[in-house]
Amino acid sequence: MTLPPADPPSVPAPRRLCALLACFNRRDKTLMCLHALAASTGLGDVRLSAVLVDDGSSDGTAEAVRGLFPWATVIRPDPAEGALFWCRGMHRAFETALRTGFDDYLWLNDDTMLQPDALARLLASRDRLRAAASGPVLLVGSTVDAATGQVTYGGERMASRWRPMRVERVQPAPAPQRCDSMTGNIVLVSDEAARRVGNIDPVFEHSMGDTDYALRARAQGVAVWVDAGVHGTCSDNPARGTWVDATQALAHRWRDMMTRKGLPWRSWLVLTRRHAGPLWPIHFALPYAKVVAQGLFRKPFHFRRETRS
16 A cells, blocks of 8 residues: 655744835945845844835935845835935835735834844844733844944833933843833834834824834833843934034024924924823923023033934
């Protein structure tokens, strides 16, 4: 009697992960970022893709990415839309990836250089946290300045419940830590979490969309964690010459504060109304009042919320 041949052992489908990036005229940094992502180790069961929104670059970024990284989808929005900046660019990238559907999404700033094992560590940590939790998880990676070693971006923790919009950077530790908010330089979002929280809100003009996403996630039962250790390098944005620079004249600081890369009142209004509680009008007015007060009385200014890159 001849037995039928045995069925070949089933091979699990690879995990599909899509990195999301937005860029503008940082060709060399963007290419370095994608090279570092492509050099990620320990991803034998992961199929890597990327969606890059090029927000009108004139330095050949889009063409270079298409030529070097065939696994990356490059989107160039219609110039008639105007500049998207970080938040709306990332919203477009996330929207595009969500239409296809992936197992995981990785927010990645184009000036952030991942360590080779960073992505594998994030995935392994997220899986452990998810197994021990009762719901989906957002996992944040930390970056340091390449020259100084100082922590630049990552998870954030509320300094006081009386000051819900004032946050402090969470220092990386040997084990993952819970956090309240985050910067969007390195964030691992599972499909489960993305379906629950949705996309980055394009109501924000440049920054604050990452903060809002973390706070919305926590409100919807998605735990936000900072992973153990450091995952890459990214230089901090210098304060000199920005609206937080106390050496500037009041007129200059106010002008800079109202730009998209400052603290534009429309975005700040949405963020405080959503997340600052019943006293949100006070928290909304506070940074503007402090800038005016310092300009009039020349007192040091210590508002702690950093601008996003």
